Amino acid sequence: MLCGLSAPLSALTRSYQSQWVTFTPLTQFMAHHTCSHIATCNAQSFMHNVATNPSHCHAVCMVQQHSNCTGPKLKTPHSLYMRGYTINHLNNNTTTSRIVDQIIRQGFNERYLSTTAGAVHNDSHSNHNISNGANSDSSSSSDTDDMSGQESYGSVSDVRAAVLDAALQHVPLLGWTEAAIAKGAEELGYSCAAHSLVEGGGAELFLWLQRRLNQQVEEHLEEFTLQGGEKRDVMLEALKQRLLLLMPYRAVYAQGLGTLATSPSLLGESISITASLADIVCHYSGSNQPDTSWYVDRASVAAVYKLTELCYLQDQSADCQETLQFLQRRVQEAQQAWGACDRLQAAAAGAGSTAHGLFLTGLNLLGLNSRSR
Amino acid sequence: MSRFGLVSKDILISTRPSIRALYQSRHKTTHFGYQDVSEEEKSEKVREVFASVAAKYDLMNDLMSGGVHRLWKDYFVKQVAPVPQAKLLDVAGGTGDISFRYIQRLLYQQPQHKESESHPSKQVTICDLSESMLAEGRKRAKKLGYTGISWVCGDAEQLPFPEHCFDCYTIAYGIRNVVHVQKALNEAYRVLEPGGRFMCLEFSQVPNPVLRWFYDQYSFNVIPPVGHVVTGDWHSYQYLVESIRKFPDQKTFALMIEDAGFRRVRYEDLTFGITAIHSGYKL
Numbered sequence: 001m002l003c004g005l006s007a008p009l010s011a012l013t014r015s016y017q018s019q020w021v022t023f024t025p026l027t028q029f030m031a032h033h034t035c036s037h038i039a040t041c042n043a044q045s046f047m048h049n050v051a052t053n054p055s056h057c058h059a060v061c062m063v064q065q066h067s068n069c070t071g072p073k074l075k076t077p078h079s080l081y082m083r084g085y086t087i088n089h090l091n092n093n094t095t096t097s098r099i100v101d102q103i104i105r106q107g108f109n110e111r112y113l114s115t116t117a118g119a120v121h122n123d124s125h126s127n128h129n130i131s132n133g134a135n136s137d138s139s140s141s142s143d144t145d146d147m148s149g150q151e152s153y154g155s156v157s158d159v160r161a162a163v164l165d166a167a168l169q170h171v172p173l174l175g176w177t178e179a180a181i182a183k184g185a186e187e188l189g190y191s192c193a194a195h196s197l198v199e200g201g202g203a204e205l206f207l208w209l210q211r212r213l214n215q216q217v218e219e220h221l222e223e224f225t226l227q228g229g230e231k232r233d234v235m236l237e238a239l240k241q242r243l244l245l246l247m248p249y250r251a252v253y254a255q256g257l258g259t260l261a262t263s264p265s266l267l268g269e270s271i272s273i274t275a276s277l278a279d280i281v282c283h284y285s286g287s288n289q290p291d292t293s294w295y296v297d298r299a300s301v302a303a304v305y306k307l308t309e310l311c312y313l314q315d316q317s318a319d320c321q322e323t324l325q326f327l328q329r330r331v332q333e334a335q336q337a338w339g340a341c342d343r344l345q346a347a348a349a350g351a352g353s354t355a356h357g358l359f360l361t362g363l364n365l366l367g368l369n370s371r372s373r
Numbered sequence: 374m375s376r377f378g379l380v381s382k383d384i385l386i387s388t389r390p391s392i393r394a395l396y397q398s399r400h401k402t403t404h405f406g407y408q409d410v411s412e413e414e415k416s417e418k419v420r421e422v423f424a425s426v427a428a429k430y431d432l433m434n435d436l437m438s439g440g441v442h443r444l445w446k447d448y449f450v451k452q453v454a455p456v457p458q459a460k461l462l463d464v465a466g467g468t469g470d471i472s473f474r475y476i477q478r479l480l481y482q483q484p485q486h487k488e489s490e491s492h493p494s495k496q497v498t499i500c501d502l503s504e505s506m507l508a509e510g511r512k513r514a515k516k517l518g519y520t521g522i523s524w525v526c527g528d529a530e531q532l533p534f535p536e537h538c539f540d541c542y543t544i545a546y547g548i549r550n551v552v553h554v555q556k557a558l559n560e561a562y563r564v565l566e567p568g569g570r571f572m573c574l575e576f577s578q579v580p581n582p583v584l585r586w587f588y589d590q591y592s593f594n595v596i597p598p599v600g601h602v603v604t605g606d607w608h609s610y611q612y613l614v615e616s617i618r619k620f621p622d623q624k625t626f627a628l629m630i631e632d633a634g635f636r637r638v639r640y641e642d643l644t645f646g647i648t649a650i651h652s653g654y655k656l
Contacts, residue, residue: 182459185568190656191541191567193568193569194569195454196452197654
């Protein structure tokens with residue numbers, strides 16, 4: 001029986017090992033947050049679809065492990081597989097790949113945008129969330145009643161998200177402060193004391209804005225792709241849209257960046273948010289190969305965005321034309337660099353055989369090549 | 374003979390809890406430190422304790438905790454994160470420690486309100502069971518110039534306020550003196566506005582057994598004698614120390630707060646669990 005099992009198992013491991021990729025904190029972060037929200041029914045229907053295609057048994061293996069995962073035990077190659085590689089390689093089953101894409105994005109958005117950043121902060125005094133005992137923010141499993149007069153929110157996280165969204169409107173006047181959050185809470189009908197739901201205060205509000213704008217950029221790219229936008233135009237379109245969305249907050253943006261400087265963990269959060277923007281842009285640009293180009297592409301998009309953002313903040317020209325031109329030049333350079341990277345890789349692959357050929361030629365010339373005599 | 378004795382002891386052990394339960398249900402006893410007293414008596418005794426310690430309350434706090442209680446209270450008010458438009462109810466805050474820090478924090482953020490109509494003290498209400506503690510607090514408030522504070526004498530289990538009238542409810546080192554803690558929590562829920570915050574600063578259990586031993590030695594062998602020397606009152610301080618031990622631990626208390634209806638109940642240990650801050654939202 002074991003012999004009978006060993007052949008398909010070894011086939012599974014072989015195919016799995018052939019797609020091994022190196023560790024990336026981002027995908028682990030995404031995967032951790034995504035997989036805990038994958039709806040069981042969706043995962044099961046996905047498994048059924050994929051199982052009917054025996055050539056995709058390695059994908060089944062990944063999905064099974066994926067849908068069984070309950071926490072941060074998910075290994076990165078699986079997450080990478082689900083996010084990019086599986087979608088590209090399930091050629092015969094476009095419905096499945098769309099389902100997978102939707103599941104991941106839904107889980108990603110739900111988890112990433114509606115919970116606190118790093119749900120429970122462990123500072124020098126240990127902080128305990130009593131309801132679950134775990135590091136999650138869903139403290140509402142038993143609370144389904146809503147307050148009369150308030151819009152009914154399922155969980156405290158939803159209330160917090162609503163308060164943050166309401167607070168964003170007051171930022172241009174009140175800055176990135178607790179006062180803005182308190183005013184947002186009052187607008188929703190809650191007491192101003194609800195501002196302390198947002199532990200980080202103004203800095204957390206700033207990071208929330210970044211996350212919301214990323215989400216809006218992703219929605220915009222979805223539409224752009226559906227309306228037939230070219231993949232090579234995605235980067236320019238996405239970054240333009242992102243800067244456009246920043247416009248109402250331009251005057252107070254520098255202050256927002258200043259609030260991040262109060263704590264190194266906030267800087268880390270900010271970097272991961274930029275990385276997620278880069279990831280979104282690269283995903284829609286079709287850069288999904290699980291090799292070194294994954295990292296190069298995302299790093300270049302992040303760099304382009306950050307440089308353009310700085311330019312945008314100081315732009316005095318009419319309609320920000322300078323920034324637009326700056327962005328176009330940077331995007332061109334980045335895309336040339338991507339092409340150069342691929343060409344380098346191809347050249348490197350050929351370099352070995354070229355060197356061998358040169359060596360043999362040399363031997364032939366010297367008459368030392370006994371094999372071809 | 375010994376077997377007979379063992380059997381009778383077994384019977385005694387197995388029946389003792391039920392007898393005690395029967396007694397308690399008839400006479401409604403609760404704990405006052407390590408004594409069992411009836412509920413009416415506890416209320417009276419607590420009042421007496423605080424009447425006697427009121428005058429030297431701050432001095433005793435400093436001596437018992439080595440001045441650390443100030444740091445705890447400062448951190449507590451920092452966690453409360455006051456905003457100018459919030460209405461605070463400070464229960465069992467007779468001498469005004471928490472309220473004054475709250476007002477000072479607001480004045481620091483917005484110094485222009487110091488001499489104006491919208492002085493932060495107008496947003497603060499202090500409620501306490503003990504008139505002598507309130508009198509002490511009034512004296513201190515007058516010295517500091519916080520004239521807008523409302524002083525109310527009332528029981529935490531039956532607050533003399535209508536529902537939905539405060540944004541923030543704080544109780545510092547008071548809830549363990551309440552006879553029915555759950556009732557006080559329910560009252561807190563009642564008087565808070567939707568979205569309001571419940572914050573409690575209270576002595577709690579030290580999880581680490583080694584530290585707990587040192588803490589127990591200090592509590593039982595140092596604090597009452599020092600209290601006797603400084604204020605002439607051994608028993609009040611004995612009560613204070615025993616009541617800390619009888620109060621539920623952090624997790625249990627947090628579950629009680631959840632039972633009252635609060636959400637996102639969290640607790641934070643200070644100084645290895647000697648003090649804990651519990652917080653919940655009415656959402």
